[in-house]
Amino acid sequence: MNFGRRALLALTLPALAHPAFAQGWPTRPIRLLVPYATGGGTDLLARALAEALRPALPQPVVVENRAGGAGVIGTELVARAEPDGHTLMAVVSTHVANRYFLPALPYDPLRDFTPVALLTRNTMVLAAGTGQPFADLPALLERAKAQPGRIGTGSTESLSSFIGQELARRAKVEMPDVQYRSGGQLMNDIVAGHLPVGWTSTASAMPHMQTGRVHLLAVSTATRTPFFPETPTVQEQGIPDFDLPGWVGLYGPSGLAAPVVERLYQALTRAFEDATLRQRFATMGIEPALGPGTALAAAAEREDKLWAAAAAAGHIQKQQ
Structure with a gap:
């Protein structure tokens, strides 16, 4: 009998959700995709974070840049990845905005990903x-x-x-x-x-x-x-009411098990408490704002409402 990917996920997700699975995770290096070119703020953040996570995880975090399509190319790879905790991505708040700027997206920025953590505030x-x-x-x-x-x-x-x-x-x-x-x-x-x-x-x-x-x-x-x-x-x-901040968030594919998300957040909490990382953030001009997946989900939903209102008012147009 042949099973499609969704059917297989339906069979395996109960096992992945068990806390014992999280104890054995990760079993291989974790890919942290940055869907932007090297040298930008998100890339610098991801590389600093990957290094700081080494003491908290039994496997290394390997940063991989997949730039192109305003972040869509790398993001789609994560949307299609297995939700086993070995593929993650760091994206800026335009992860949500892209649906209002680009002609079409091969994924839903809210439904097709699991929010893991809010990482930073972007001024x-x-x-x-x-x-x-x-x-x-x-x-x-x-x-x-x-x-x-x-x-x-x-x-x-x-x-x-x-x-x-x-x-x-x-x-x-x-x-x-x-x-x-x-x-x-x-x-x-x-x-x-x-x-x-x-x-x-x-x-x-x-x-x-x-x-x-x-x-x-x-x-x-x-x-x-x-x-x-x-x-x-x-x-x-002289321009009143101008307030447009951004953020960087950590996501996994849809269906990422809650125990893995929790273990990831615990590792992030430990990393963000490290004085060396905090000093590195300060040197690089990064404003830490660590929050759980619920905080990232709330930020994404607020962004979605902002962009939807801007589109409805005709302030932004989709690219042709």
Whole structure:
């Protein structure tokens, strides 16, 4: 008798859910997929976390980058993986937003994954080269008004793209979206002077702040980030009610057993308490915000409502 994958899962899930299974897990290295290019904030976070998890797990966590399709290529691999706890992924909040930006997704971002943990809060920053002819956000917007469509805003995924276009919409200026595969590539072009400004994570911006060739014009959240406390919010600079944070979450495939999720969260809790990792986070500009899978699920549902409302109001359009 031949069984399909779903039928086999129905037979095996009761066994996987047993606490004894979690005690024997993992039996081989854990793949942690990052569906973005190397060098970006999520990639840096994943690699730091994989190292910090070594003392808490009997098998190593191996980070694997599968960039492409705004994160869809790598994410689909996880959606189709066996829910045995050996394939996980770290994604930014645009994991949810993609359904409102892309023509179609080969998975449902809420139903086809098991939320394991909320990892970090992402404050997005507007970075610019120090050689650009504007030193703050009002000066940038004034120049954009004088030169419609001439100043592009770099982005790496749906959230940073939306932040850039939402700022332009509210300021009534035209600033085309310039898409990059990773925050590392975006920042390299800002440092080189090829890109005037771009929205990226604090983690992507941090390595370049000591060069003297980059400064930050604004943060996307309602409050300033502790990593760059001198950088004002967009709200402080004349755009009211501007508050667009992001997050990074850890997911597994749908059907991941609860005991495995719990053991993973215990390992993460131990890793996040490590002083070395916390110092590394601070150096990289990563804001830890560890929370259980329920916190990640709640954050994803809030994001879904935000993007649905923005789409209904016509503020975002699906790519053709």
